[in-house]
Amino acid sequence: MPSLQPIRTTKTTEAVTERLKEAILGGVFAPGSRLPSVRELSQQFSVGQAAVREALSALKAMHLVTVKQGEGTFVTRFDASALARQATATGVLTRQEMRHLLELRRVVEGGAARLAAGRRTTADMETLAGALAEMEADIASGSLGEAADWTFHRAVAAASGNPLFPSLLDTIAEKVQAQLYESRRRLFERPGEAQTLLRQHQHIAQAIFAADGDGAEAAMQTHLLYVESRLHLERPSTQPSEEV
Template sequence: MRETPQFKVRKTYEEVADYLKDQIMNGVYKPGDRLPSLREFSELLGVGQSTMREAISSLKTMGLLNIRHGEGTFVTRFNPEDVLTDFEPLQMVTREDILSLLEARKIIETGIARLASERRSEEDLERMKAALDEMEAAAANGELGVQADWHFHYAIACSCHNAVLETLMQSISTMMRRTLKASHEKVFQTKGNPERLLEEHRDIYDAIANRNSKKAEESMLYHLLGVEKKLFD
């Protein structure tokens, strides 16, 4: 019988991902095995479905899991040790990398924000609000808050309840986190920028919460254009 202890306190998705990775590396879940559904796994481990979803997404990015829509989530048929050995994240983030990603994000995330305002649930809003609180705490502590920033944007994508859009965001997650780190390091050098960025994220949240699709789209575009301007002016 597989060990499925419930987490007694709320865990971040990184901790859940580490637990699942250990289960895979130790052979509890073998290559080709189908994992329990998102709902089943959330109940088994005692965590929210949003936390579970991000944990699975991070392991998918590493190449340990394969999501087949309509079928479920499977452990990759490759040897997990080989996958982790071969997985090499980008070492450098160039100016061109950041510009290319921002260009893509302006196309993708403005539409995502609009759709999220139409489809978001109260649970989705709670997840966005938790990411905002995480960003605020990071700013107060003088931290970059890269993970919190990613959590917020990914939460918006999940709020669309569209598997393709969610997968699209997952596909750029590694690049996005690395460019977020590089951009935050540059932008945060100017006094007042962390607070301004937080306010821009709040504006996006408010528009989605109020189901104002036009404002949500505009606020997202304003935010991404602002990041670009702060970085390269």
């Protein structure tokens, strides 16, 4: 069995997740192989079993491992070249780019949500409801759900009744989708975040369904600000210069 060095860090779960991810992507654990048990990993890393279980849940959300009841946790069989392409596509955004993108999305999508509350059609509401149902299914299966997330946000833009809103999102679709993937990958490492994000999307949809423009805009702003804060992307505060 491969030997793994003990971890000494305050961010235990994150450290275990990162160490196992590196081991999997680096070929220490081959695709299809069974990982050591929670107890064995706990002993090798010198951490508690709860931290190991949370790390395995995070790896499952990243599609790097599959849990088989009664058998153990196995490394997902993946195409290494495809995984490399995905990592390249989702790793192009710097922290500043992520911050700028979320700032732009707050302005654009907040306004789109307000308009959508007054202009949504039955078809728009069905699309939003379908995206929410897909998100719930993704959570149940351990998937990141970034595709359903994109479907939802673009549907809000389309429901605004102004074709320039979805058109604008389409022009930055690659960056938005990369941000959605990276945000969910990092947030889903923390227990309960998937359910929190789902509730936030539900609140946006409920306000739109209720024709509550103020509520829809506020719910969208709250959601995007939450993502920004949880990823620690807040813009540093600046003090106004004193005039003399």
